[in-house]
Amino acid sequence: MNIKKSIDTANQEALEKMARVQPILVDIDLAINVVPGMDEKTVLHAGPPIDWGKMSGPIKGAIAGILVYEGLADSIEDGYDLAASGDIKFDPNHDHDAVGPMTGITAPHQSVFILEDPKTKARAYCTLNEGRGKVLRFGGWGDDVLKRLNWMKDVLAPTMKKAIIHSKGIDIKAIISESLHMGDEAHNRNRSGTYLFLSELTPHLLDTTDSKVVKEVFQFIKDNADIFHLNLSMPHSKLIADAARDIEYCSLMVAMARNGTDIGIQVSGLGRSWFTSPATMVDGLYFPGYSTADACPDLGDSTISEVIGIGGFAMAASPAIVSFVGGAATDAVSRTERMYEITEGISKSFTIPILNFRGTPTGVDIRRVVELNETPLINTGIAHKDAGVGQIGAGLTAAPIEMFQDALRAFGKKFLS
Amino acid sequence: MTKKIDKLVKDGPLVINIGLRSFFEASKTQGIPVVHIKWEPPARGNRELLHLLDKLL
Numbered sequence: 473m474n475i476k477k478s479i480d481t482a483n484q485e486a487l488e489k490m491a492r493v494q495p496i497l498v499d500i501d502l503a504i505n506v507v508p509g510m511d512e513k514t515v516l517h518a519g520p521p522i523d524w525g526k527m528s529g530p531i532k533g534a535i536a537g538i539l540v541y542e543g544l545a546d547s548i549e550d551g552y553d554l555a556a557s558g559d560i561k562f563d564p565n566h567d568h569d570a571v572g573p574m575t576g577i578t579a580p581h582q583s584v585f586i587l588e589d590p591k592t593k594a595r596a597y598c599t600l601n602e603g604r605g606k607v608l609r610f611g612g613w614g615d616d617v618l619k620r621l622n623w624m625k626d627v628l629a630p631t632m633k634k635a636i637i638h639s640k641g642i643d644i645k646a647i648i649s650e651s652l653h654m655g656d657e658a659h660n661r662n663r664s665g666t667y668l669f670l671s672e673l674t675p676h677l678l679d680t681t682d683s684k685v686v687k688e689v690f691q692f693i694k695d696n697a698d699i700f701h702l703n704l705s706m707p708h709s710k711l712i713a714d715a716a717r718d719i720e721y722c723s724l725m726v727a728m729a730r731n732g733t734d735i736g737i738q739v740s741g742l743g744r745s746w747f748t749s750p751a752t753m754v755d756g757l758y759f760p761g762y763s764t765a766d767a768c769p770d771l772g773d774s775t776i777s778e779v780i781g782i783g784g785f786a787m788a789a790s791p792a793i794v795s796f797v798g799g800a801a802t803d804a805v806s807r808t809e810r811m812y813e814i815t816e817g818i819s820k821s822f823t824i825p826i827l828n829f830r831g832t833p834t835g836v837d838i839r840r841v842v843e844l845n846e847t848p849l850i851n852t853g854i855a856h857k858d859a860g861v862g863q864i865g866a867g868l869t870a871a872p873i874e875m876f877q878d879a880l881r882a883f884g885k886k887f888l889s
Numbered sequence: 890m891t892k893k894i895d896k897l898v899k900d901g902p903l904v905i906n907i908g909l910r911s912f913f914e915a916s917k918t919q920g921i922p923v924v925h926i927k928w929e930p931p932a933r934g935n936r937e938l939l940h941l942l943d944k945l946l
Contacts, residue, residue, distance in 0.1 A: 839942060842942065
């Protein structure tokens with residue numbers, strides 16, 4: 473078989489494997505109990521690997537803060553000292569079957585959603601969403617942030633855990649599929665997904681927990697409806713993307729993630745190698761009082777959404793998103809249409825009403841990206857460049873071309889020699 | 890032909906711009922009806938990458 477045929481066959485196999493995954497929310501537990509390779513002195517972060525010295529302000533601040541939460545540091549200053557001492561191991565979420573939005577911090581005693589594919593028993597993990605504004609995942613810190621994290625561990629997670637187990641599993645793919653018909657693109661707009669999730673969860677909350685606590689949990693999820701479901705959408709996408717990993721000759725991207733310093737991609741046929749470029753700045757809308765000068769470069773594992781064909785690739789399903797990330801409603805349609813040029817397939821699960829229910833563009837082929845100089849579109853939140861502040865806006869950016877060119881060179885070196 | 894030239898001078902051009910976006914922006918600024926078609930050389934004209942793509946795509 474010639475190499476072009478081998479690549480086409482491998483890419484089709486990847487798309488079929490991705491389509492078969494059915495991510496089900498099955499449980500919540502502490503990361504140390506379930507995340508592979510997690511221990512008391514490990515903190516996971518978003519994006520490709522990075523040393524402490526090169527980390528962006530929000531990631532450093534979130535790590536220092538989480539070390540206080542973990543009881544390993546007495547103050548945020550101690551947290552910085554401990555992080556710089558070399559005693560804490562830092563690893564990308566993606567190396568531990570996990571993902572995390574923005575700084576993506578996952579620490580041993582944070583609770584994580586557990587999503588599982590019933591057929592393969594493969595799993596993916598993600599922390600619970602704190603809401604917007606001054607929150608740890610954007611590098612925000614303060615007593616209020618710590619108090620919220622502890623409430624999430626002590627009240628939110630145990631309450632949801634009982635309900636999820638009682639439900640015998642919640643189908644997250646079905647929720648996202650439906651939410652795209654209700655105005656979400658499932659990256660920056662998750663409002664419909666959250667409401668659909670709440671409607672699945674609430675009967676089980678009422679069956680398993682005192683109504684006063686149920687009300688508290690319901691209110692928290694409802695108050696953060698625009699973003700809460702992202703932390704379910706992301707591990708759902710991770711589980712789907714991971715099904716396409718390690719297929720010989722496959723030229724499809726299986727991960728794209730940013731750490732505020734670098735952005736990196738992984739390619740199915742090239743194993744665990746990261747191909748990186750400097751992270752880009754995000755062109756967007758800022759909260760009052762902030763501007764581009766305050767922004768950290770692009771950040772987070774949430775681009776796993778675009779890897780499987782939702783988020784920026786499904787913007788045509790979400791004209792309302794432009795009020796949050798900028799642009800005109802017609803831009804949302806043209807942005808999705810551009811992505812069909814660089815993808816191998818069309819999703820059978822995620823469809824777009826305004827495009828006559830056409831499936832979303834799915835499976836980014838690095839060959840097409842390099843040929844057309846058209847890179848994946850990303851819509852994303854914007855963190856303040858300094859630790860302690862949190863989210864200051866949201867907007868759009870495009871992945872840089874250079875890392876795709878490097879990946880193509882490596883692909884050629886491996887499969888043409 | 891003369892009639893066509895007369896019409897062009899009288900009505901102004903209708904422009905299809907292929908490639909450089911700055912030409913599109915300039916026409917638009919002058920009020921000339923224009924549509925833009927995004928085009929650039931494959932792989933930005935990089936010979937090494939074109940050679941690779943020729944074998945892989």
